[in-house]
Amino acid sequence: MVLQAEEGRLITSAPHVLVATAVPAERDAVARAFPGTTKEVRLPGVTLHRVDSSGYDLLAAGVGPALAAASTAAALTAAALAGAPYGLVVSAGIAGGFRPGAPVGSLVVADEITAADLGAETADGFLPVTELGFGAVSHRPPESLVRAASAATGARAGAVLTVSTVTGTATRADALRDRHPRALAEAMEGFGVAEAAGAHGVPVLEIRAVSNPVGPRDRAAWRIGDALAALTEGFGKLAPVLESWNPHDD
Numbered sequence: 001m002v003l004q005a006e007e008g009r010l011i012t013s014a015p016h017v018l019v020a021t022a023v024p025a026e027r028d029a030v031a032r033a034f035p036g037t038t039k040e041v042r043l044p045g046v047t048l049h050r051v052d053s054s055g056y057d058l059l060a061a062g063v064g065p066a067l068a069a070a071s072t073a074a075a076l077t078a079a080a081l082a083g084a085p086y087g088l089v090v091s092a093g094i095a096g097g098f099r100p101g102a103p104v105g106s107l108v109v110a111d112e113i114t115a116a117d118l119g120a121e122t123a124d125g126f127l128p129v130t131e132l133g134f135g136a137v138s139h140r141p142p143e144s145l146v147r148a149a150s151a152a153t154g155a156r157a158g159a160v161l162t163v164s165t166v167t168g169t170a171t172r173a174d175a176l177r178d179r180h181p182r183a184l185a186e187a188m189e190g191f192g193v194a195e196a197a198g199a200h201g202v203p204v205l206e207i208r209a210v211s212n213p214v215g216p217r218d219r220a221a222w223r224i225g226d227a228l229a230a231l232t233e234g235f236g237k238l239a240p241v242l243e244s245w246n247p248h249d250d
């Protein structure tokens, strides 16, 4: 933790971290990792849950990359205009896990956040937007942070895909695996959160607890309660890492 002098006083500067989940149940699972209570902070376009006496703001940013990006950008802009910009954005929640690397109940941390369906379908297969001459399809979280997060939480490190459509067939799961052999999980927000963070020059991390296998749709088999419990436990171990991480280590 950094100590700074301000008007002759020494103050501790807690990290200012924005944690973006998709839904309130995931936000509340993250909140349970902290001893303090939260208070609501209403801003234009978003409502934050600020964890008392910490540098953490929790945001249920919405499902899917577009709403997640819009909500995250609104929170980042509000903080920057208030003169208290975030130093880190964390995309957190549940996810589908690719077998055998990411079984249900396990944790995954992204060393690569990749938009898996942002591009064009052609007769010769899928082309990412980058091959069409536009934008980006991947963001890379800081290596030192990924390593430390993985060591502290036991999360496996690998690619986490962002999709707009949840995979529901073995054929689609195989196609994603072929295109992204390093993929451990798929979820729906990471790339949107990372695009917003990138636009503000803020580093991003993504951590996911696996609620279901990626493959044939069987919503009844999703283990959401177990995944939310793993998310709470994992975030409890992650928080000290975020607090001691030095962005200049990378």
Ligand SMILES: O=C(O)c1cccc(C(=O)CC[C@H]2O[C@@H](n3cnc4c(=O)[nH]cnc43)[C@H](O)[C@@H]2O)c1
Residues within 6 Å of the ligand: 022, 023, 025, 026, 062, 063, 064, 093, 094, 095, 096, 097, 163, 165, 166, 167, 186, 187, 188, 189, 211, 212, 213, 214, 224
């Ligand atoms: O119904 C509930 O109680 C409940 C509690 C927490 C979360 C949910 C969600 O439905 C969250 C949707 C969220 O989950 C991610 N996700 C999970 N599995 C997959 C998957 O196989 N493929 C893609 N995304 C997945 C995703 O990020 C969604 O936003 C419900």
